[in-house]
Amino acid sequence: MRDGLLDPRAVLLHESAPDRDAAIRRCGRALVEVGAVAEPYIEAMLERERTISTYVGEGVAIPHGTNASKEDIKHDAICVVRFPGGVDWDGELVTLCVGIAARGDGHVPLLAAVAEILLDPDRARTLREATEVSRVLEELT
Amino acid sequence: MAHRTVVVASASGLHARPAKLFVQAAMRLGVPVKIRLGEKSVPARSMLGVLSLGAVRGTEVTLEADGPGAEEALDTLTALLSRDLDADEAPDA
Numbered sequence: 402m403r404d405g406l407l408d409p410r411a412v413l414l415h416e417s418a419p420d421r422d423a424a425i426r427r428c429g430r431a432l433v434e435v436g437a438v439a440e441p442y443i444e445a446m447l448e449r450e451r452t453i454s455t456y457v458g459e460g461v462a463i464p465h466g467t468n469a470s471k472e473d474i475k476h477d478a479i480c481v482v483r484f485p486g487g488v489d490w491d492g493e494l495v496t497l498c499v500g501i502a503a504r505g506d507g508h509v510p511l512l513a514a515v516a517e518i519l520l521d522p523d524r525a526r527t528l529r530e531a532t533e534v535s536r537v538l539e540e541l542t
Numbered sequence: 543m544a545h546r547t548v549v550v551a552s553a554s555g556l557h558a559r560p561a562k563l564f565v566q567a568a569m570r571l572g573v574p575v576k577i578r579l580g581e582k583s584v585p586a587r588s589m590l591g592v593l594s595l596g597a598v599r600g601t602e603v604t605l606e607a608d609g610p611g612a613e614e615a616l617d618t619l620t621a622l623l624s625r626d627l628d629a630d631e632a633p634d635a
Contacts, residue, residue, distance in 0.1 A: 457593065459590065492585075509554075
């Protein structure tokens with residue numbers, strides 16, 4: 402994965418959320434806080450999720466905005482937000498969110514890179530169970 | 543091994559909605575199908591696998607399956623990939 406995509410401040414390992422939308426807002430907030438996206442991107446992430454679930458398996462969801470929200474992206478970034486208590490995601494149990502913001506067509510290779518990492522069950526488990534930010538950075542950069 | 547080569551027609555490539563529709567269709571089939579891009583081959587039923595291909599519009603992929611029903615399964619998925627699955631939802635591609 403490219404350097405500089407994951408700001409250590411965007412790695413949140415001990416979050417909890419009552420529902421899917423709250424979890425997505427937490428991810429969006431993390432991207433706002435590191436200066437990667439403008440506030441409206443959060444709503445766009447919720448809108449995208451309502452159109453189609455970003456659950457990808459392995460207890461992981463990869464929320465991201467709509468194409469129309471690309472102008473709200475200041476620079477490409479991901480965030481990693483763990484929900485150890487789990488979040489009900491349309492009937493699936495999500496314990497890890499990888500929030501994604503990428504300009505232009507950059508989201509396709511970025512999603513592919515994230516998917517490639519999660520396809521390895523050991524790496525996916527490491528990320529789901531990580532309690533150290535440094536461990537997540539090691540795995541994703 | 544039956545196979546078909548097909549060009550991804552969806553505007554946003556094979557991710558998001560098109561990927562989901564493709565994976566859901568593959569799960570409904572009675573035959574396991576693999577989708578290959580270059581050296582990389584993944585189960586068509588795996589969302590992560592399909593996403594990991596990073597196929598954009600115009601990318602040529604190969605679908606492969608074996609056994610009874612393989613031809614029909616490949617025809618179904620080939621038809622799906624040949625359509626622009628984002629077309630009815632352009633703003634949210």
